[in-house]
Amino acid sequence: MPYLDTPEGKPDDKIAWGSDVAAAMMRRIGLKYISLNPGASYRGLHDSIVNHLGNRDPGMLLCLHEDHAIGIAHGYAKATGEPMGAIVHSNVGLMHGHMAIFNAYCDRAPVVIMGATGPVDSHLRRPWIDWIHTSADQAGIVRDIIKFDNQPASAEGIVDAMCRAYVSTRTQPSAPVYIVLDAGLQEQSLERVPDMPDMSRFQPPAPPRAAAADIDKIVKMIKAAKKPMILFGRSSRKQEDWDARVKLVEAMGACVMTDLKNAAVFPTDHPAHVIAPFNQPGAKEAEVIKDADLVIALEWIDLGGILCPPKGGGNTTAKIVNVSMDHHLHNGAHMVYQQMSPADVFVAANADAVVADLNAALGGGKKAPWREAIRAGRREPNPDKIHMQDVVGHLRDLFPNPDEVAFASVSRGFPCDLWPFRNPGAYCGKDGGGGIGSGPSLSVGVALANSDRGRPTVTVLGDGDYMMGGHALWTAVKHKIPLLVIINNNQSYFNDELHQETVARRRNRPVGNRWIGQSMTGPAIDIAKFAESQGATGIGPVTRPGDLKAALQKGVEVLRAGGVCLIDVHVPPVDRGTSSTGMRNT
């Protein structure tokens, strides 16, 4: 359990102010934690959480940036599938949190975001500050990346808005929701306490199931297929759904691919998982897809992209089943919907429900997978340098039961084939929106969820990603959230060095200049000291292979003792084509 500050005196459980209603609703909708950075626009609400609720259910997690507040709530949702709360201060806090909301939106994560505006009634505004912090349509700043927003005008309106926000964010496909509280309304004393709802009567609907006729069609296609492939995308965190996926794959003799953008959904060391999980499909993945005669995609993020890659690969001739509800969130603002995909059967239903229905229709049994595993060829690593393979090798020795470990994130070059993800919590996926700087706060959010379950959380982050948001670690230290952070430190925004190399080659210009404007050297950053300055244990830089094991041993000890530890591991740049590189090899 994380540490939460305890207020003096007993909670005043009388709802007396506008903001008490909002705080009471937070408790009713089941928010255990609320991550925030403070601000006067919600000083009423802040008081209600501390003095009306006693800073429990929800309890505050103090963050050093609004980007962290949203990112931690997003990370919590990644690990649990459930919403956490976050509060941002007026228009400026919302602007700081904007990218993190975009990441959560692209990741289809449920998050309840509360915000506030300077008093809507201009007579109540303090000079200058309340005026600049009042926007006519504050939620308009993020309306294209949230599912629902509202700025209630009465205590009754707060109840209604928060009920709706709760149901909306938990209805699939999920996305963040935003409630803006008028500072004037928050600080109004109530003449009448609104009726508070029985939340058992305000629950999200059961996700839709496929029509029986569609299940029949798919079963016929499965029976006719010789080379079926399943692409498992966004799916539930439930073990029973995981087991059902394995059962379906074995009954079909299908090959499987999974995507590192999503949390673990299928055992990556199962013989049907023919290729290590990837971030972007490359030539090998395209080859397997091209060979398949039936592709069943279950909430796969970029089906058009993997089936019809723009360069090379060509169109697939396989029959295609697309199971997705994602179109409910598509609009014209962002191209999050990805390339359009053909489908012989398009099913707008919950992916795990379709797996269950197919299992019922097929009736079990086992068929051998149609293709032997394809493992990426390895180059001999330089023995004088540290590689992610070495990190994983030592971690395996340090965790006798590797299946208890939850990887919040993994960096470039992480050898997924050496550390199988064998259960739903084993890996939590990427940022969603490709907005870097999010790795630290997402990892703290995952670790928060796991601290409630006693599960050790490890995260492997790039140095560029870490240095953009690394002061999120302080929140983990303050609230005693155990976390081991390993930095894959190539001292560069290396992803973009590769882009500069691509351009230079195309233009016949010097490739050797690719590091300029990309390399984080001269001075090198002491990342361990940065962690130490926040109260974490900082180890490193670890530059020699011989020092790695002891560093990891200490890191795991700190983690086991409930602490936060960062190990700065210097690695050589990993070139193109590894399983978790961010860039397509074009």
Ligand SMILES: Cc1ncc(C[n+]2csc(CCOP(=O)(O)OP(=O)(O)O)c2C)c(N)n1
């Ligand atoms: C907010 C944001 N700024 C910039 C980028 C562009 N970008 C993508 S990956 C990357 C490099 C990340 O560096 P690091 O975390 O060290 O990973 P590496 O590529 O070195 O393994 C950058 C700058 C981005 N995706 N998001």
Ligand SMILES: [Mg+2]
């Ligand atoms: Mg880097």
